[in-house]
Amino acid sequence: MDDLNRCGWCVGDPLYEAYHDEEWGVPVLDDETLFKFLTLETFQAGLSWITVLRKRQNFREAFDHFDYRKIATYDETKIAELMDNAGIIRNQMKIRAAVTNAAAFMKVQDEFGSFSKYIWQFVDYQPIQNDIPYYKEAPATTELSDQISKDLKKRGFKFVGSTVIYAHMQATGMVNDHQVDCFRYKPVQDLAKKMQQS
Numbered sequence: 038m039d040d041l042n043r044c045g046w047c048v049g050d051p052l053y054e055a056y057h058d059e060e061w062g063v064p065v066l067d068d069e070t071l072f073k074f075l076t077l078e079t080f081q082a083g084l085s086w087i088t089v090l091r092k093r094q095n096f097r098e099a100f101d102h103f104d105y106r107k108i109a110t111y112d113e114t115k116i117a118e119l120m121d122n123a124g125i126i127r128n129q130m131k132i133r134a135a136v137t138n139a140a141a142f143m144k145v146q147d148e149f150g151s152f153s154k155y156i157w158q159f160v161d162y163q164p165i166q167n168d169i170p171y172y173k174e175a176p177a178t179t180e181l182s183d184q185i186s187k188d189l190k191k192r193g194f195k196f197v198g199s200t201v202i203y204a205h206m207q208a209t210g211m212v213n214d215h216q217v218d219c220f221r222y223k224p225v226q227d228l229a230k231k232m233q234q235s
Contacts, residue, residue, distance in 0.1 A: 074205055104126035
């Protein structure tokens, strides 16, 4: 056991703690990782993140390492195969949404040059720094996540409600929602400052 002070939501589960310590809140700028997170978060809708996290490796294998170019071409045979895969969350609507979203993702890339440029423009390419005293006080949605959700839906994305999008923003570092007393709060804040300087 270490004595690091962490956000309360991850404490006690080694997998959750590792995700919190290494990934959550770190700014993600590459399209491949952004698509991976977006896909996993759409599968999370209505479930807990730890449920998805425990199946992440299975998802990676089942969905061609989250290669959106391949996922966009999935046919009914592949969808049926995924529905038979007990290692993932077998929700047909969400599986179909992953295929739809992969195609929509590439359309955004065509329009903006990258999905990263598109999504990060909403925060002016600079992570939002919140001062959350206790993780349960972090919002589930904001006006900004409402706006992004609405825009993504307009572009054909599915399962991208405001709650899913705010979770995506937290995970990919568009917003720093680590508790202020968490040992990761300052390092994540410093990463945002480096972005500002680059």
